[in-house]
Amino acid sequence: MIATAKSISYGMAKAEYDENKVINGVKVASETARQNVYGDNCREIVEEMTDVQRIRSPVRNPFLDIVVTLSEEDCEKITAPNQSEWLVKLFMHDLMTEQMGLSEDDYAGMQWIAYQHEHTDNSDSLRHWHILVNRTLLDGKLVSDSWIGKKAAATANKISREYGLTDAAVRSRENREDVFQAACFVLGNMRLYDFNRYLEGLNALGYRTRLALNSKGEVQGYYITAQSGREYKASAVDRRLTIGRLAVLHAGLHKGMKAAAARSPGRAFSMPAPNVPTVNVENMLRVFNADAVISYSTPPPPNDRRRRGKRWEDMSDDEKRLATSGMSM
Structure with missing residues (x-):
């Protein structure tokens, strides 16, 4: 399992991509899990997040864009919808509490939604999740985006080791x-x-x-x-x-x-x-x-092994007849 993360400003556009991803004319996206959002579609959900963001002064990149991807081997281990939901919730909890330093109460006040994509444009066997996160908590606190990419990768490595998934570094x-x-x-x-x-x-x-x-x-x-x-x-x-x-x-x-x-x-x-x-x-x-x-x-070296035996001029007539018949002198 591998994970990438970055802070972004375009929450609505990202949510629409996550919810409506189509490959070769077929929709491959489905909702996996959510926390503290209640809208029926991505637009309503982003509007909820935007309302919370108004509690504090505007920030340049108010959303986190996280992508968690399974290897082909891992996809065979995570097959049921409840397994996907469990894995995403585990990843988000460990990332925010262990790597980002949020308390359990702070994490409980975070808004996010995750969409599963069955495969990628380049591979039909790589299941992955796009998670859109509101950096502003329900009480107005702002979640730092410092080293968010490295922290997401570290969380993926930890979970991979603990649950027998493919280590991202390997x-x-x-x-x-x-x-x-x-x-x-x-x-x-x-x-x-x-x-x-x-x-x-x-x-x-x-x-x-x-x-x-x-x-x-x-x-x-x-x-x-x-x-x-x-x-x-x-x-x-x-x-x-x-x-x-x-x-x-x-x-x-x-x-x-x-x-x-x-x-x-x-x-x-x-x-x-x-x-x-x-x-x-x-x-x-x-x-x-x-x-x-x-x-x-390059051609093999010539066979320079010298013949052992008499030279032709030193042979008798009988020896020459034996030599021409294949016997060595």
Whole structure:
């Protein structure tokens, strides 16, 4: 289980997204749990929260946006609606009382609502919850948003350890290793480096990519989605995957394969493929117009073992006849 959190200003827009999420024409959202809100729809609920916020002076980001995501393995353990409700309530209680420092009474005066999404745009098996929280408590106190992202992640890690769910730190490391191996596999099968072809190869291999643009529309970086469905900024996976360093990594990978082949004559060396279906590798090779993955090898050394026995000119006629029949002298 992993969790992210941040403070936001756009509570209404976020609530409408959470309540009405549609993927491929099918609504995937449903309410999981709520506390201290009573409206029949997201608009009424946000209006309730906004009324409470008027108790105190306005703040820049009056809402918390929290997302809790299960791994594919965890989804098999949390199946019933009451299990989802229990997990969300446990997460919210532990986050607010243990990480944020609220008392039990303060937490009892907090407003929040959670919606379950059955899957994501990138994966049809990752169940997750969007939780919209009012930072203003019913008595007018304001909940701090300091380090809220790290505190949400810490809460997810704690619950994962206690209840046998996938540890977020372990899964994140596995995801980054998976993405880096896929990127190296694509680069290792490019004769000449080209960033656009590299992105095409990743997409064909099954790893979705997305460019990061600045306000002027200029490319500042890119994102890669792991097989688990979690999206990572390339620089967060490995600094060598930044746009400015990819060409160097490409050259280094090919140099490494050539060096390995030189050290072990007679063996072929290529980049190891990530754990993806064979058809994905075939799709990537089609993008590169290749029949097989690139491999490097050097011929085995010649057999320089000297024959033991007499030289031809030192043999008698009988010995020569035996030698030509296959016997050694």
